[in-house]
Amino acid sequence: MKIGVVSQALPYLPSRGGFRLYGGNLIRHLARRHEIHLVSLLIEDDADHLDWARRHCASVITIPVPRGAKALAPLSALTAHLWGRPLQQARAMSRALRRASGDWDVMHVEGGYAGGIVPDVPIAKVLSLHDSGTLRCDEMLKCSQSRREKLYYRLLRLHEPRFERLVYPRFERCTVVAAPDLAAVRRVVPRCQVDLVPYGTDSEYFHPVPVDKAARTLVFHSHLGYAPNIEAALEFANTILPLVRARVPGAVFHLVGANPGPKITELASRDGVNISANLPDLRPAVCAGQVYVCAIRHGTGLKSKMLEAMAMQMPIVGYPGALVGLAGTPGTHYLVAQDPKEFADHVVALLEQPERAGRLARAGRELVEREYSWESRARVYEDLYQTVMKERELRSRR
Missing domain, CATH: 3.40.50.2000 (Glycogen Phosphorylase B;)
Incomplete structure (x- = not known):
């Protein structure tokens, strides 16, 4: 398959976690059997890791997030709330995907924000959420470490359910990594088809290192x-x-x-x-x-x-x-x-x-x-890609 991977942070390994880690491990294993084309937002110091992405992907397109992007955040949040389309990076992402995705078989999108800026291109799409944004807000409100942080999550909690209802149904399938998130997405977005695909881990990298144990x-x-x-x-x-x-x-x-x-x-x-x-x-x-x-x-x-x-x-x-x-x-x-x-x-x-x-x-x-091997997770996604491709083909014949 020709698999387009769209990510809100550059996937690479080893990485500091989140979408970088999840996407990097999937790409590493999927690239053994498929042709991977990456389109990613480029933030912070991720440019230092572009060589890793280029080694594993047939093509790499990056969309830099400028340092001044925070100035547009309020307006971007408003457009996301009204239409499920964050303003920031949306135009650049739309241009990149309309140009690059013509011969892709399926699109894998890492992150709900990235899901909001992906245009409606005619291709089967899977959105990897990791967790429920609404549930995340509820949980963060229980452990916020400052008034500012608590206010942020209170405001985000007002926005998140609407954003999820606007964005998630645009995809043939969404995935999350734990059962509570699965239940939360199904509750907030009944029209969303969502599957459970837990994280993997690299047990070759994370192995018992032979060091002296520090007592107690x-x-x-x-x-x-x-x-x-x-x-x-x-x-x-x-x-x-x-x-x-x-x-x-x-x-x-x-x-x-x-x-x-x-x-x-x-x-x-x-x-x-x-x-x-x-x-x-x-x-x-x-x-x-x-x-x-x-x-x-x-x-x-x-x-x-x-x-x-x-x-x-x-x-x-x-x-x-x-x-x-x-x-x-x-x-x-x-x-x-x-x-x-x-x-x-x-x-x-x-x-x-x-x-x-x-x-x-x-x-x-x-x-x-x-x-919890990443190879097993890649196989799950391969089956899911085949399923959504067939479903889309059947719908197109009706």
Whole structure:
């Protein structure tokens, strides 16, 4: 097939997550059997990674997002709300796709915003949403870290359902990565045909790195400027870690990730909290921990950090919010805690029972290898592309 991939951020590997990571892994596997043509918005420092895209794609078209784009954001939000067509980049995207998509068999679009600026070209289209925008607003309102952030999500919550109802039905199929998002999209946009396609993970890249374990170290890796992750880090440092240290003196909470804000950096002054920010390779730091801890309570989608930790063969303890959409069995592949005391109990048990921690870690790694390969995700999308192409062809004959 000739597959057109349209993305709101340049796909490349290894990357910092989101549409870059998801799209990059799909392209890497689909390109083994198909001809990939990429059209992507180009933001921040992504231009440094264009060589990766050119190696894997038959053609690459980029649409730069200028530094002054924020000035047009209010007007773009208005046009998105009224017609489901964000003003910014829409004209350039329309020109690019009308010129490039003539011989494509199917179009795969990464991101709801990109879905809004894709023109109505006569081709079967799949929109990869990752999560429900409406549900994301609801969850972010529960963990926003500032009044400004809370106001932003309140306003976005007023806009998002209308935008979804205008945009999603333009596509033959939408996809999300977790069941709560599937239910939310079906509730908000009954006319949308939406399928569940969970994230994969690269278990060759994320593997157990042979490093010395740091005694009594509990590790969490994430984007440390994102509200649900900030809330999780503060929850563990403020509430759970003291319970652990009361029973395991010298226990250390090691935060690993990018862009820590003031609330996170302030934790570094505490006894028992270490922070490693913006590492070129986070794997050794994560693998040096004895237990992986994720106190996320809010958010949407399947957490890719959990798949990565399991692939690195880390024993995991998490709140239910951290484990949404994850296959496996509590007690066999990971431990689930309902409150801080139970969380601390699980952590202490794994520190005191290394054989049990090892069994849990090995089972998690086996689960990821069996259920979450990117190759399997690419095969799911191949089947989906064939389905929507046939559906569109049948409609054209009526």
